[in-house]
Amino acid sequence: MNNSVAKEKIVSLRKKRSLEDMRFKYYGFTAMCLSLAVLVFLLYTIFSKGYTAFQKTIVLLEVDYNQEVLKLTSDSSDEEMEKGKFFRVKKQAIENFFPDLSKSDIKLVKKLFSINVDNEIKDYFLDNPEVINTKQQIWVTAHSDVDQLLKGNSRRDVPEDRRKLNDIQLSYVDQLVEENRVKQVFNNFFFTKADSRHPEIAGVAGSFMGSLFTLFTVFILSFPVAIGASVYLEEFAPKNRITELIEVNISNLAAVPSIVFGLLGLGVLLNVFGLPRSTPLVGGSVLALMTLPTIIIACRASLKAVPPSIKEGALAVGATKTQAVFHHVVPLALPGTLTGTIIGLAQALGETAPLIMIGMIAFIPNIPTGLTEPSAALPVQIYLWVESAERGFQEKSAAAIMVILIFLFMMNAIAVFLRNRFERKW
C-alpha cells in the first residue's frame, strides 16, 4: 500500500470515527437528561403534594374559663387543675361559637374542630392560670376536613353526600373565613407528635425517633462486627477454601431480599428469644443483619485500598501483625469504612419490608423513648399513611417522604464530606 492510498483510507474512516464519537456523546447526554427529568418530576410531585402538610388551619375560639364550669378555684393546686372539667368549657365555647345555634347545628359545628381542642384549651389554662373567670380568644386546631377544604385539597363542587362537610358546614367555614376567624400557620404538630387516627394531629416525631433508635441499634451492632470481620478476612485469614466460601457467601447475603431477614427476625428474635415485638431493638437487629454484608464489603474495599507498602514499613521496623494492622492500616481505612457504614445505614433507613415482619407496622400513638418501646419507623409510617383512606393523610405521607429524603441526603452528604475530607491520594 503506498502512502497516498493509506492517507485516503485514514481520512475516509476518520469521518466515520468522529461521527461515532458524536453519537455516543449525545446518547450519554440524552440518558443523563432523561434520568434528571425523572428525578425532577419525582421531587416535584412529592413537594407539590406534601408542602401543605407543613401548615395547619387554626380557628379563633372564645373560651370562658368560668370557675363554676371548670369546678376549680383560683387557689386550686396544680394537681386539681389537671383534673379541671375542660371538656365542659369546650362544649360551652362551641355552643356559643355562632349566635343562636340549634342542637343539630351544634353537632355540625363540633365537627369543625379537632379532637385535640380539649387539650389545647387545657394547656392554655395551665400555662396562664390567671385567666380563670375571664373570656379568652384562643386559636385552636381545626378538623382535618376544614383544613383540607381551605387548602383546596378537597373539592366543594361534588354532591353533598360525597363530601365530608355538608352544605351547612361549608357555609360555616365560609363565614369563618369572612370574619377572619380562621387562618393557616406552621404545623408544629407534624414535627412534635406521633401517629394519630386524626390527620390534623398526626406527626412524624414518633416514627422519626423510632428510625433514629433503629439506626442506632444497627450502628452499634453492625459497625464493630463489620470492622472485625473485614479486618480478619483482609489481613489475617489464611487464603483457603473456607475463607473463599465465606467471601462468596458474604456477597450472596448482600443480595438476599430484605423480607427474608424480616422472617428471620420474626422466627428467631421474636419467637425463640422472645424479644419485645415492634421495637427498635428488634428492628435494628434485623436491619443490622441485612446491612452487615454491605458494610463488610465496603470496609474490605477500603482496607484493600491502603497500599501494602505502609504495612511492610511497619513490619520491617518490627511491628507485630496486629500492631501493623491496627496502628497503620485500620486508621487509614477508617474514612472509607465510615463512608461505607453510612451508606449501609442509609439503606437500612429506607427499608420497610423486614420491619413489617417484626411488627413495627403497629399503630403507635406515642413517641418512643427507648430501644425496647414499641415504635414505628419512617418508611413504615409512610406506608401506613399512604394506605389510609382519610384525605388528610395524603399530604402527610408526601411530607414524610420529604423528611426521609432530607434525612437520607444529609447522611449521604456526611459520607461524601468524610470521603473528601480524609481521603488520601497515594
Place this chain on the structure above:
Amino acid sequence: MSNSKILANGVDVYYGSKQALFGISMDIKEKEVTALIGPSGCGKSTFLRCINRMNDLIEICKVSGSIKVDNEEIISEKTDVVSLRSKIGMVFQKPNPFPKSIFDNVAYGPTIHGLVDSKNDLEEIVHSSLKKAGLFDEVKDRLNEPGTSLSGGQQQRLCIARAIAVNPEIILMDEPCSALDPIATAIIEELIDELRLNYTIIIVTHSMQQAARVSQKTCFFHLGELIETGETNKIFTNPDNTKTQDYITGRFG
C-alpha cells in the same frame, strides 16, 4: 569465621511451583556493604527479603535452606520474626513513610519495642536517628509536619532514620535510589558510606556504578542462581565468570 554476620547455605525459594532461587550460599561480613546485582527477575530482592523474613507476607512463597544471622538459624518455624526484624532494618524501593508526622515516623519503632522510658529519651533517639540519616538539619524546624510532605530523597532518608531508630545491626536496602534523582542518589550513597562504620549493609541495586561506588563485596545473581561473589573491585575489573563479565559490560540485562 568470626566476623561472618550472615551465613546463607543452600537457600531455595519457591513461588508456588516456580523456583525463584536455586541453592544460594553466601557469607556476609560484619560492617561491610554488600551489593546484590543482576538483571530484573534474577532473585536478588527475593534473597534480600529472606534475610528479614519479609517473604512471609507472600502466601505462596516457600523458603528452604539455612540462613544464620550471628550463628542463629532464622529460616525456622521457631524464629521470632518480630525481634529478628528489630535487629535487621529494611529500606524499600519506594519511600514509604507512614502518613504521620516526621517525628512519629521515626518514633514508631522505638515506641513499639519499648526502647524508651520517657519523652526526653524518645526525642533524643529521634533526633540522633535523623542526624545519622543526615536529615536532621533539613527538618529540625518541622518535625510535626507529615512525613509525606518531604521530597522523595528526604522521604527515603526518613525511612533510613526510621530503620536506624530501633538500633539494628543490619540494614537491608532494596533499590533505595531507584525512585530518586541523581542528586538525592548521591546524598544517599554518601550516607551509606557513613553508615557502614556501624552497620552491616546489604543493598540491591540495578546501577552497576552505584554498586561499584558504595560496596566492598558484590554478588552477581542470574536466573535465580548466585553466579559470582567477591570483592567489588575484582568483580568489576576481573570477574571469573563470563556471564558476570557480559552483564557488567552491558551485553545483557
